[in-house]
Amino acid sequence: MKKTKIFAAIGGLGLAALSVFLIAADHIDAPAVAGTSTDIADFYSFQGEDPNNLVFVVDVQGLIAPGQPTEQAVFDEDVLLEINIDNNNDLVEDLVIQAIKRDTTMYFFGPVAPSQTGLNSAIDEANMSGSVPISTTTDIQTTTNNGIQFFAGPRDDPFFFDFTRYNEVIAGSATGFNNPGADTFEGTNVLSVIVEVPKSMLGSGVVGANPLAPTVPVYNVWVEAKRKQ
Amino acid sequence: MKNTMIFAFVVFLCGCNSEKNKAITSPLDYDQYLNTYVSWSKESALSEIDFWQSRFEDDSTKIVELGKLAGLYTTLFSATGDARKLYRSEKLLKKAIEVSAREKDTYFRSLAHNYISQHRFKEAKVLLDSAYAFPDNKRETELMLFDVSMELGDYRAADSLLGKLKNNSDYNYLIRLSKWSDYKGNLDAAIRYMEQAKSIAESRGIKTLKVWTYTNIADYYGHAGRIKDAYNHYLKALELQPDNAYAKKGIAWIAYAWEGNTLEANRILDSVMKGHKAPDYFLLKAEMAEFDEDSSEEKKLRESFVNLVETGDYGNMYRTYLIELYAEINPKRALELAAVEVGNRTTPETYQLLAYAQLKMGNKEEALRIIEDHVVDKTFEPMALYYGALVFKANDLNVRVNELKKELKTASFELGPVIMRRIDML
Amino acid sequence: MKTYKYITIFIAICTSLLFVQCTDADDSDNIIGLVTCDDGLQNGDEEGIDCGGTICEACVGIVDFSGTYVQEDQMGRPGINTVFGTSGMKDSFNTTIPSSMGAAFQSSFETKLLGLNPAYTSNALGLDAATFTTVLANDVLWVAETGTTTYFNGTEILTGRNLTDDVIDVSLLLIFGGPAGTDNPTLTSDFVSANDVTFSSSFPYVANPN
Numbered sequence: 001m002k003k004t005k006i007f008a009a010i011g012g013l014g015l016a017a018l019s020v021f022l023i024a025a026d027h028i029d030a031p032a033v034a035g036t037s038t039d040i041a042d043f044y045s046f047q048g049e050d051p052n053n054l055v056f057v058v059d060v061q062g063l064i065a066p067g068q069p070t071e072q073a074v075f076d077e078d079v080l081l082e083i084n085i086d087n088n089n090d091l092v093e094d095l096v097i098q099a100i101k102r103d104t105t106m107y108f109f110g111p112v113a114p115s116q117t118g119l120n121s122a123i124d125e126a127n128m129s130g131s132v133p134i135s136t137t138t139d140i141q142t143t144t145n146n147g148i149q150f151f152a153g154p155r156d157d158p159f160f161f162d163f164t165r166y167n168e169v170i171a172g173s174a175t176g177f178n179n180p181g182a183d184t185f186e187g188t189n190v191l192s193v194i195v196e197v198p199k200s201m202l203g204s205g206v207v208g209a210n211p212l213a214p215t216v217p218v219y220n221v222w223v224e225a226k227r228k229q
Numbered sequence: 230m231k232n233t234m235i236f237a238f239v240v241f242l243c244g245c246n247s248e249k250n251k252a253i254t255s256p257l258d259y260d261q262y263l264n265t266y267v268s269w270s271k272e273s274a275l276s277e278i279d280f281w282q283s284r285f286e287d288d289s290t291k292i293v294e295l296g297k298l299a300g301l302y303t304t305l306f307s308a309t310g311d312a313r314k315l316y317r318s319e320k321l322l323k324k325a326i327e328v329s330a331r332e333k334d335t336y337f338r339s340l341a342h343n344y345i346s347q348h349r350f351k352e353a354k355v356l357l358d359s360a361y362a363f364p365d366n367k368r369e370t371e372l373m374l375f376d377v378s379m380e381l382g383d384y385r386a387a388d389s390l391l392g393k394l395k396n397n398s399d400y401n402y403l404i405r406l407s408k409w410s411d412y413k414g415n416l417d418a419a420i421r422y423m424e425q426a427k428s429i430a431e432s433r434g435i436k437t438l439k440v441w442t443y444t445n446i447a448d449y450y451g452h453a454g455r456i457k458d459a460y461n462h463y464l465k466a467l468e469l470q471p472d473n474a475y476a477k478k479g480i481a482w483i484a485y486a487w488e489g490n491t492l493e494a495n496r497i498l499d500s501v502m503k504g505h506k507a508p509d510y511f512l513l514k515a516e517m518a519e520f521d522e523d524s525s526e527e528k529k530l531r532e533s534f535v536n537l538v539e540t541g542d543y544g545n546m547y548r549t550y551l552i553e554l555y556a557e558i559n560p561k562r563a564l565e566l567a568a569v570e571v572g573n574r575t576t577p578e579t580y581q582l583l584a585y586a587q588l589k590m591g592n593k594e595e596a597l598r599i600i601e602d603h604v605v606d607k608t609f610e611p612m613a614l615y616y617g618a619l620v621f622k623a624n625d626l627n628v629r630v631n632e633l634k635k636e637l638k639t640a641s642f643e644l645g646p647v648i649m650r651r652i653d654m655l
Numbered sequence: 656m657k658t659y660k661y662i663t664i665f666i667a668i669c670t671s672l673l674f675v676q677c678t679d680a681d682d683s684d685n686i687i688g689l690v691t692c693d694d695g696l697q698n699g700d701e702e703g704i705d706c707g708g709t710i711c712e713a714c715v716g717i718v719d720f721s722g723t724y725v726q727e728d729q730m731g732r733p734g735i736n737t738v739f740g741t742s743g744m745k746d747s748f749n750t751t752i753p754s755s756m757g758a759a760f761q762s763s764f765e766t767k768l769l770g771l772n773p774a775y776t777s778n779a780l781g782l783d784a785a786t787f788t789t790v791l792a793n794d795v796l797w798v799a800e801t802g803t804t805t806y807f808n809g810t811e812i813l814t815g816r817n818l819t820d821d822v823i824d825v826s827l828l829l830i831f832g833g834p835a836g837t838d839n840p841t842l843t844s845d846f847v848s849a850n851d852v853t854f855s856s857s858f859p860y861v862a863n864p865n
Contacts, residue, residue: 039728040729040730043731043733043796044816045798045815046805046816046817047799047815054798054804055858057860057861065277066864066865068273069273069277072273074436076434077433077434078432079433080724082724086753091752092754103707117752121723122723123720123721123724137864140863142859149858151859155864156850156852156861158818158854160821160847162847163292163293164293167329167330168328168330169330170331171328173290176841177844177845179841179846180846181845181847186851187851188865192861205799211786212780213811213813217800217801218797218800219800220796221795222731222794222795223730224726224728225727225728226724228432229725364744365742365744
């Protein structure tokens with residue numbers, strides 16, 4: 001065969017298929033050169049139905065159309081999602097909950113004190129806390145282990161925002177929002193990892209972090225996406 | 230393994246292996262992919278386009294929909310070979326550049342990518358320079374600057390970009406390092422890096438990356454004479470994406486170039502052409518007609534190719550093929566086109582075509598000058614060496630012809646039997 | 656327990672078009688191969704050596720979790736990168752640990768805030784530009800250990816983030832609304848106040864996909 005001169009092989013064939021626009025709820029991230037599936041779309045944390053529990057929702061790959069695009073959407077097995085919990089307000093994680101996909105399952109580790117804090121992580125295999133088969137659009141799977149509940153798979157994107165109008169305002173082509181606005185995320189899906197943890201596993205919160213409610217004990221929480229090197 | 234041994238045994242028993250190479254392809258492996266005329270990739274892109282188009286309502290302020298639809302029309306182009314989809318995407322991306330308030334560099338890169346597909350490399354470079362002026366996402370832009378530098382023949386720039394991008398656990402880097410190694414003539418290294426990229430794609434579990442990697446590594450295995458490995462990787466790609474036209478064309482090439490089985494190769498191509506409209510299938514079919522010494526069929530197929538390119542609104546996308554074709558029948562036109570192409574990008578691959586056109590015009594000294602100045606020792610691409618050999622032959626430089634002939638024999642699978650036949654006659 | 660599965664390898668002989676001269680031979684062959692979950696090979700539809708697939712036990716114990724994972728993105732509060740992400744800080748913002756964020760980004764956030772709303776003096780929380788952007792630059796989400804968690808519900812402020820919280824309106828109000836929350840009324844809400852689908856009160860809370 002004539003050698004694939006189409007370096008457009010990369011430019012053309014490859015990227016064509018690969019340059020899926022990954023637009024995140026945080027919110028419009030770049031399209032990938034070849035799929036930067038580490039982009040976090042969104043992050044929620046709230047008290048569970050059982051007030052003794054705290055829920056974390058981590059969304060990746062926002063703005064997925066229904067039907068086949070949702071059925072085809074997959075978590076990247078080289079990407080570790082790590083929920084960080086700081087319970088003494090030094091902005092350094094004291095506990096982490098790690099989630100990573102292997103084959104058709106999402107595995108969870110922790111909450112556990114990380115072996116190292118910061119930008120690099122290793123998976124704490126000894127502290128696997130559970131796993132859940134990754135749900136499909138029709139087969140919804142949740143599991144519970146030691147009081148922790150797990151879910152991973154496609155969901156309706158819970159985010160709502162008139163991003164179109166926001167873009168216009170920022171671009172200077174509109175002076176304000178429309179009333180009513182139009183939810184750019186309406187009818188679209190997202191890949192979610194959801195975990196509900198007994199608060200007793202997270203230690204005590206600390207007062208003074210939130211200047212607007214200085215006597216309320218809080219946890220500082222955030223999520224990281226880390227790629228295998 | 231068992232499978233192979235039994236198969237080999239059967240071949241021995243039948244005693245019917247009259248072809249020069251042992252059969253590698255078997256319709257049992259891929260018939261299932263030929264018989265589905267519905268292109269899943271196309272249908273899926275179309276249904277997703279429906280979703281975003283219904284929200285878009287051609288309201289060009291909708292930046293999310295603009296971006297989504299632009300990406301989908303590019304996918305549709307890949308799935309169908311229909312260039313108009315690419316132009317549709319181009320329009321949407323231009324609009325997105327205009328209306329986006331943030332991450333504009335993103336849309337510049339996407340449009341550059343579109344222009345690379347259209348073989349508008351200089352314009353792609355300009356767009357990437359614009360993207361690079363934005364402070365974010367520099368690495369993504371550098372990756373694409375590497376691609377376009379290779380296309381434009383700016384190998385020094387490509388080399389220095391590659392140095393900047395170095396990260397052996399990054400798929401995007403490894404596939405480019407692989408392409409670079411191939412350009413340098415180090416096929417072993419090219420294969421090694423693509424294999425590393427392959428294991429990353431597999432570990433990530435991302436289908437599009439796997440399909441892209443399997444088809445590209447299959448090409449390399451073919452170049453290295455590892456035909457069975459090539460075949461297996463085309464099959465792996467088809468297992469994931471049953472309508473992958475590129476993989477089917479790869480199998481057709483094996484059937485033709487390795488097994489001499491033009492009947493089967495044509496059967497494969499005919500099934501591909503039902504869903505994928507790229508003109509170059511006609512060229513491969515024409516080559517096979519030549520192999521079968523059916524000159525009227527060959528002529529008809531070459532005409533079909535030219536007609537499709539000339540009427541199909543393909544822009545520059547098939548110009549290099551046209552040059553090769555016109556060199557035989559209308560060298561003056563070939564020369565004009567080759568001059569344009571060299572103006573477009575100064576690579577050994579474009580100069581080789583200019584030399585070939587000059588040769589066919591009867592300007593053998595000029596052809597020799599071009600080959601010596603711009604092709605020899607600057608590329609390891611077999612077709613370039615073949616044109617070099619033709620030019621040397623015309624200039625009675627037989628020692629050099631023989632040197633090249635020896636080298637070209639190692640690329641017999643890549644060049645295919647028709648070219649090899651011509652090389653043997655040199 | 657030993658488990659077996661049978662794989663039928665069906666090989667049609669000489670049906671390839673290659674061997675046209677002997678396609679009339681009506682040969683075909685059925686070979687039964689035996690694949691077991693203790694043969695030390697990844698065969699059949701096993702997903703690892705002797706595990707996974709339709710017959711063998713799942714590969715759990717031997718799943719590979721090794722390696723170092725390096726940060727590429729992070730997120731605490733919603734919309735911070737979208738609203739305050741100034742050109743040129745996206746990559747560094749995503750790879751700066753929270754304890755270093757304030758020093759790294761507070762001043763550029765403040766510049767951005769005053770760029771978005773040049774008239775900014777204070778907001779409904781009574782935070783001046785420096786204080787407000789100091790809070791935001793440390794991009795972590797505060798979640799109350801006990802009691803109501805909400806981004807803002809009229810009473811509680813920044814004690815978590817519920818699915819129903821209109822975080823965009825909160826952000827817009829704090830940026831454009833001025834001390835009383837009444838300035839720039841066309842910029843303090845995007846007038847999309849809820850998700851298009853309702854949430855469940857039970858795990859996993861977020862609605863099924865569309």
